[in-house]
Amino acid sequence: MGSITAYDSAAGKRYRVRYRKPDHSQTDKRGFRTKREAELFLASVELKKATGEYIDPAAARETVGKLGTAWLASRSHLKPSSNYVYESAWRLHVKPKWGGLRVGTIRHSDVQSWVSELSSGGATGKPKSATIVRRCHDILAGILDTAVRDHLIPSNPARGVKLPRKLGREHVYLSHQKVAALIKASGDHAPEVATLAYTGLRWGELSALRVRDRDRARHRLNVVENAVYVNGRIVVGSPKTHERRSVPYPQFLDAALDEACADKNPDELIFDDGRGGYQRTPTMTVNSWWDRALADADLSPMTIHDLRHTAASLAISAGANVKAVQRMLGHASAAMTLDTYSDLFDDDLDAVATQLDHAADPSVGKMWATGDARAKKKAH
Template identity: 40%
Template sequence: MASIQKRPDGAWRARYRDRSGKEHARHFRRKVDAQRWLDESASELVTGLWADPQLARGKLETQAAAWLASHPEWAPSTRARNRSIVGLHILPRWGGVRLGQITTEDVQKWVGELTASAGSIRKITGVLSGIMEQAVATKYLAVNPVAAVARPKQPMKRRRYLNAIEVERLANCAGVHSDMILTLAYCGLRFGEMAALHVSSVDTQRRRFMIEQSVTEVNGVLEWSAPKDHQRRSVPYPDFLADPIAARVNGHHGDRLVFPTPGGHAMRIGNARRDWFDPAVQAANLSPLTPHELRHTAASLAVAAGASVLALQRMLGHDKPSTTLDVYADLFDEDLDRLAERLATARSEALADFLRTNDSPNNPPT
């Protein structure tokens, strides 16, 4: 219900109730302005763009805390990263500012003043946009002022793929850890997924890893979580890994780690790189190389072996095939070349049949 009343002092009092029944009122010198405000509010309520003007007076620091607390699906590393960004970049500039006072123009200026890499600036801006997007969803704001902010383009870094010979060289230099190199390079597991594998997660008959957990070091503490994007999956391993994997799992109880440290604990990627991965990379003359680049290598080797986009998506645990294409579009360039060659061959065969048919005396041209 909405109404306009003239007050004794000559001002016009406009009021309406939102969907929850809460009353909102403002005073205007002219009746036409009061009516315009009521019409705009009614339109916003109908279209879903309405936001509580009282809530818009809240400060961003409160909304940021609510945003950080409302995402149980985040992996521990993602939560730690977002907390760090909020504390180091968002709160110092915007923490004490009212939500309704944050404008696209001000945010754009701030983005231009940030001294960080393009990738970092995109992450920082993304966090602020996420906070404001939640403010929109909870009716603190009508629109997200960060949505229209231009962000610097992140230069595409050429992804590195090892070939099969380089993988063998690296595995040979890794010594007793060679099966871990081969697992990463031919199965596409993330390091944390490999480190979290338990004996119960291995099917030696079907040669399958059941990827159900990941373990990551966050601020010095090992955090266990579901795989990234919560994509639990079954990943086959090649037969040349059958014996090494069987040796690691046979005779052991189900909750034992497949690839433990000498002390029986989950591997930490920093320690693994220091103790054996980086020395092996250096000995194989492949520096610089990270464990995650072996995941890229697995994608490359799989595509070279004829894997489809769907098969690659399932192996890597991407949420959808389009993600796989976005990440590894360059791996399918050769497919386009082969497609052009096949189309040329098909046309040549069709043309030969056409000419042979039309040259036949039994089939004179019409």
């Protein structure tokens, strides 16, 4: 146990509590007006030490900047593209605001004000998107979560703040006829467009495909790599979910794929940049071949990723079940597929009632028909 001693101060008699921290080093806290206050404080310290909830007051002096650097380094398991957006948000928005502050001084209301300022634009007048605001909050909250686990602060003041609602962009679904028009307008890039529209591959997955990844006999494309443009360079790694997968493609794509694979060895890229290297995403440049193809096909502006949504739509309309679509797209779960494309399954809701109507025993309907007849007879 610690000890309590009285001492004289300019303001009168005060009490000092001296105790040992869990690491056995000695410290004290002074300024208690009554001995009772000092006793209650000492009792709370001993209880927290016994339950493992003790927070060293000195620990709360760690700055967000120091902890943030370590937190970012601990996220090396993320893919380079994800790491880049988090590092960028930290450098531009989180560190300038919180980097020099001690974690023990941050209040919940401070975090809420910051989130609101980012959303509205504050003094800059340039509001940030809900995606950026939520990402910035994730970084700060993640750093403070670590501080809580390391017993630097008792609770996380960033948790429980109100965040802007992230509104998903409406999906674009092209019909077979519109896909055909777009393929025709894409010229030399027609094979890429056709493959994206009928397999649901991400652009990075398509651009990383090698000749050896195509199984012509089974009409499958084996997705084993992903080539993503990150901060001025192409970074090649595993697919987005870190899971390899086998994606089916319709037989009519054989001719386009045969042409793309012609005279190439197994290690070469199927869809290269003309010099054997990886292609950059066409939507990264103004007036790209993609923009011109959309205009020539008389289609509204859309991203090349929208062809992934089109592939999902065409597969579902062809009768594919949600599990098959999940595996084709490489989603982590069927629930994710349903959440993403719930609008494509609306017709299934109508079909439920129709199928139940056909499957039910005819006598079920007759019971109510009989009831109606009795009610009418009673009314007369």
